[in-house]
Amino acid sequence: MIVAGIDVGGKNVHVVILKDGVVAAQGAAATGIQKAEAAERLYEETLRKGGLTRKAVGRVVATGSAGKRVAFADACIADAAADARGVHRLFPSARTVIDIGAEEGRAIKISPEGKVLDFAINEKCAAGTGTFVEAMAIALEISVEEMAAISLKSNTSIPMNAQCAVFGESEVVSLIHQNVEKQDIAKAVHDAIAGRIASVARIVGLEKDVAVIGGMAKNDGFIASLRKEMAMDIIVPNDPDFVGALGAAEAAAKGVLEEKIAAKVIGQEIVEGEKTS
């Protein structure tokens, strides 16, 4: 069976296509403003990359903040649910998932079966998200990749505000004017975000194994800061930004249904949920 997962985030869209449970193709692109169109384009590209056609795909599940815009998806699942499924597939021992994307940071507690038990979101604030790092990189006049690399060279701790991306940027500018080394400022930024993200994660409880995913997980400087802040080891998968899409593809493969697909495929009234204890 061929299934696809599409994660349409605030900044980027990711597609993962599974063929009989194995990743057959994957792709990533910037979403821009036209998110639905970007998802469509990337899906087509990824299919071509895998030598597949649309017809061959049995089921498509979307996720992400703009997942519902993917009109051709058979279902849409919440991003935290996709994260849980993706991490569970990669690391069945994981019990805490931290996903830091462009616009949202979240911590998710998952069961041994990969079900979402609890979650906490870094709501309505860019501080503690990828956007914060990008803004600081711009202030430092370097790329995010360079910022990650140079921060690892610093041994200095400079306390920095991570409650507000705007104030954070002002602080960076002040540090620049004080002739603080860029590597030290870069580390300070990462330490500040790590502190904020760890606080969010502690709301759900830090239970091992802890997996960090999302675009920010590619930032080695941030990951080093987070490991230190949480005083525990963390797992970072290869291609951490694809885990949401992978989870959506897993959901497609395991037959997680929205009401649309239930009516279409099964042809019955949708299955009522069971009362939980």
Next chain:
Amino acid sequence: MAKYKTKGLDCWKRAKELRNRYYKDYKESPSRGGLRWEGGAWSFDAIPQALEGEVHGLSEEPYGASIAHNPELQVRYQEAAEGKWGCARDLCSYMRAYWGSVALNEYAYGGPWPHADFIFQNQICCCHSKWLQVADEIDGGTTPYFCFDVGVGPYDKIGDRQIEYVVAQLYDGIAFIERVTGRRIIEEKLIQNVYNTYRSNCYWAKTCELNQAIPAPLDEKTMFSLYVLGTLEKSNQAIADFYEKELYPEVKDRVANKIAAVADERCRVLGDSQPPWGFLKIYRYLEQYGIVSVANLYTFSLIGWMKVDEKGHLVPYPTLEEQGITIKDRDHALRLLVEGELKGKLMWAPFYGATYKNDLVTKIAKQWRCDAAIIHLNRGCEGTAQHQMQLKIALQEMGIPVMTFEGNMADEREFDEGRVLRLIELFVSETLGLKKVA
């Protein structure tokens, strides 16, 4: 086919009439030689409403909530308040909406801002006494103002000293009102008002108790429109009659006949704090999953009086009739009023620590048979938003799944509808494992 029978409340229309009349009377009072006063929902309205002649009050929080039901109006009023002094957005959002209304010289129920003849207020949280002081400054700064202190301790620490402290202030308040209005407080009116206050508060609590039934006869969205009458004027005869003689019997009948608020009830949810008033549709969204919000310390105790019985259960506070008490005179009336308010209104308790809130809310969760909790981290009200994260832990330790969402009861700029609906969908579909009912 739906699981349970359901129908609307027969007394719904009456509730709306009473509410509309309240706001109309406040506006029109002077035209009939009546007086107006401003105060809070917890302002012991039995006292000013005992003045001779016609008198009507405007309680500030429900007025703020009325504004908040209209997202466009609330933003306009918020911005007017901020424009006046640049007041901080972390202040009470009801208060800012109220200030905006005064600053714009608009009454949300039509016409210019209706000036009050006096202010009778109590200090129940970080802003209440300043609220109307500032409102009066915007309004010209000429309104006589009296505020009394009720920060005497939680319900289980109320004794004669605490009651005496508040009663003494009320005597000062009576002297103040009589002086500034030139009218007398009529003892018979005061006594009847205290009987009515007990009836309103106790029968609302009894009505809330009925929501322990499965299926729940009421959903929280409906309850908001019902408790509000007690926040307007709990000492009012018509309002007390409504609670005792119309609402409570009807809800009791619904329980007896298994008439549900939500026909497909399959999951009972506990709330906390006020809702985001401009987005009550989230309750209807939950109903698509057979989820009914049945309980909330705020919804119960904003006016409902309860007590913890000898078994540690929350039960309605008894009316004066049930206690076999006949009010003898003014002093007796004031003492009974204060005793009921301080001992019965459990909403004071969270101001004294997380332990109190956790204890009360976990009792509610158990007694009202809640399966999950959805907590509104209400940026607009520090009082009700106290201890919410401790509460989350306490509920989770009981085995109750909990989700939180950030919002603001009366400032729609701080409510992200799309994001909240996504979070609710995640919680409902993943954590609770529910699908939409066909």
